[in-house]
Amino acid sequence: MQYTPLGADVCHSEASDAALARFQELFHVDREPPSPRPSCFTVRDFRDRIRSLAGRLVGRTVELSTLRGVLEATLEGVIWVAGTAGIGKSSLLARIVQDTLETPLPNTQILPYWFDAGDERCQRETFLRFAIERLQAALCIAPPDASQDPPKPLIHLRTLLQQCHNQRVVFILDGLDEITSRDPHFARDVPLSLRLPGVVWLCAGRPEQGLSQLFSPEIAHHPFPEGLPLMREGDIRAMLLDKLNGELRKRLVGQDRERGQQVINPFIEKVATAAHGLPLYVQYVINDIWAGRYRMLDAGERLPPSLNAYHEEHLRRCSVSSLHQVLTPMVALLAVVYEEPTVDILAALLRQRTLIPAGETGLMLVQAGLNALESMIKRKREDDQIYYALHHHSLRQHIEDSPHMRQAVETAREFLGDAALQVKPDAAAHYLYRYGIDHLVKEGAKRHQEALRLLTRFDYLMARFHILQDTSVATHLRIDWQTYLETGGVLDDEARIWQAFFRENEHILRRGDKDWPAYKILLQLAIEHADDSPITQQAEAWLEQPGNCDWVWLRNPCRPEHVLFNPVVQVFEGHADTVNGALELSDGRILSWSEDCTLRIWDRNDSSRFIELRGHTHAVISAY
Known part of the structure; x- marks a missing residue:
């Protein structure tokens, strides 16, 4: 059997019954293709992402056991898992979800949700709809009558959770830092305000943007008080052996040497030293082994000394190619856009910069560039479209900070601002109308007047709304x-x-x-x-x-x-009768009360978000 792994430069061959059996098992060649899963939900689940992330986790037995034990013992409340970028939080949570779904906990419903800044599901309203739809299905409750005003999502979710008698509901939320960058009050308004009997919130994210203070030990349980630990050398060895097979694994194991009671491997020791406990670094090494860049797998291999150095190595590879004219601007665009683009959007933006020709030729060039960037990007398929993003947040940050990419990144930012000033009717129009002013104001004072001209130009606003x-x-x-x-x-x-x-x-x-x-x-x-x-x-x-x-x-x-x-300053619309009073709460929200027998708590920055307090049978005259 001969095959070339994606992104590799060399072909591999194996001649064994075990290899053929593994191939048939992996690709299910003897099975009928599955029919599409029917769904009554409007928000897609994260099944494919969870399966992919869980498959990357090797080792981490101590951390898995610790987190499983905490989750099983916690009947209600919040669990907080913090860790730096690239340390493996997402894979750890995905394995917890996969194991729990395969071996369900008694009287427990698991609702996993992944927040990713480039994913359209990374917003409060979409998460609330996801949770409401699943709980309605579990409770056999029909959705509200479409002819009536729908209940506010946060209130609706609270009501459904209160109806889950004798059943524990576990929300597993990854990427709290990603949603917080878009919605600073999400953690306060959703998981922390819905700490109800029988409801558990397992949340994970980078300890940034005030999350460490919100999820302090007084409020949340910390299974790893110092943050998710770094990978141990034994876990790194297990990860390498798990992801390599055939001749590559034999070559790696062939470097094993005994040292007293221990087995050491110079190559694995070198990887462990450079990785500094980050599984993302190890994954990069595995990708390069399959691509034929590391062949001897011994102490003589020249590895990048850190994750940042590996990011820099990926950027350097972009310049050694006939696609250089497209690759560097494409990487810079992927680093600065606020939403995952499709091939059509990338092609439209690169075409506006006259970097690629129009038509099918340009699209093929963009696709070839994305294939060349295989080790740096991730793909997401939804609604028959494929969206592209950089592989990891740490890579995006490195590209923005890298002196070798600084000019390309600045050019990409400047171009997106220019494109927003005169939006062309092509595939990039939707993106530019949504994020164009963001790009202008983030450029600083030098482009403030251009942003203001758009905000006060009626023809632009009509086109944007349209x-x-x-x-x-x-x-x-x-x-x-x-x-x-x-x-x-x-x-x-x-x-x-x-x-x-x-x-x-x-x-x-x-x-x-x-x-x-x-x-x-x-x-x-x-x-x-x-x-x-x-x-x-x-x-x-x-x-x-x-x-x-x-x-x-x-x-x-x-x-x-x-x-x-x-x-x-702001119009708060919702009360059905005279408003008798209002006051500002200590956290900045607004409390109002009315003749309609209700009180409401409003987000002062977004009047569409509020909590309605019902129960009074007469007009509410005052509140303190």
């Missing part, structure tokens, strides 16, 4: 305004009118749906603003352009003559 037809487009625009101001942006009088306009109307723009989308609401609000409003004036100029508007809109004969100052 392309991004979802309920979050208004929220994303508010976040863009916040980011602009937080990074030192300055508002003139006209810009203040625009910002106030969106503050006042965000809750109305969020009402857009497929029958009357948000961009049509935006036009109507702009036309009615005021005679001397720059927003109204730009909207009317937009209407004069042929072909821009093909729907009915209404002119208000009582439109104000002048823009009126409105001190509103």
Whole structure:
């Protein structure tokens, strides 16, 4: 049997019945292809990712036993697993999930969720929907009637968890640092606020962004008080032997030598020294062994001295290739984009930089580049699309910090800002409308005015609302305004009118749906603003352009003559009757109470997020 591993430069051959049997077992050549799994869920699970991550874990028996024991003994509360990038937190949790699903714990439902900054599921609303759908199915509860106003997701999840009598619900959440970078209050609002009887939260992430303080020992159980331990040399040996087979394994074991009561291996000792206990480094070595870059597997092999050095080695390899013209810019783009791109998006961006030709030739060049970067990237398939991202957060960080890539990264950032100023109607348009202003403001003060011009340009905003037809487009625009101001942006009088306009109307723009989308609401609000409003004036100029508007809109004969100052900071919409009062809580959230017999706790930065407190049978007059 002859085969060439993905990313390798040499062919391997094996001539044994065991190799053939292993091949047949691995690829299931004697089985019918499985039919697609029917699903009643709108949020996909992480089954494939869990299987892949769990398969990478070798050794770590002490850590597995410790974490299993803690999980089995914990009836409710929070468990926190911290560790540096590349230390193997995700694989450890994936193996825990896989083992628990294969051998279920009694009266326990496991709900695993992986947060990855490049994954569209890395957001609060999607996680809540994932959890609600699974619990509804487990409890045999039908979804709410679509004709009625749906309950708020966080309240709905709390209600379902309270109905799980005599059953423990275990959430296993990996990548808390990834979701926290997007949603700073996620940990506080979800796992820490839902510490209910019979509910366990096993959370893992890098100890950054205040997570160590949130998950302090007084609040969460720490199975590894100093963080997840580094891999031991014995685990590294087991990982190498597990991932290599045939001639490669024989060659490695052939280097074993006895030293007293111990068996030592110079190559494994060298890998262990350079890896500094990080399994990601060991995985890189394994990939390079299969690629034929390390052939002797002895003490003479020249290994990169650290994980950062290995990242640098991967970058160096990109330059030794006829694809150099595409590879370096492609790596830089993957390091700075905020969302995993497809081949079409990468090709559109590289085409705008005139680095590849148009059409099928350009697409094939991009695909060839991605194949050449096999050891540096990971793929994710969903909805018949394949999305690409750098293999690990530590690699992204290294590329951004590397002196050899600094110019390429700066060029990529500058290009994305330029592309956002004049979005072309191609595959990259959706990405640029969603993240273009982010790229501009992150460039610093030198591009603040360009970002402000987009935020106050009606034709750009109409196109953005039209392309991004979802309920979050208004929220994303508010976040863009916040980011602009937080990074030192300055508002003139006209810009203040625009910002106030969106503050006042965000809750109305969020009402857009497929029958009357948000961009049509935006036009109507702009036309009615005021005679001397720059927003109204730009909207009317937009209407004069042929072909821009093909729907009915209404002119208000009582439109104000002048823009009126409105001190509103945020509109909180939801109470069904008179609001009797409000106060600011110690954590910055807003508590309000109303004649509608409810209290609500609002996120002051996002009015779409709130907790509704029901139970009173009469109007709530006051609260303290």
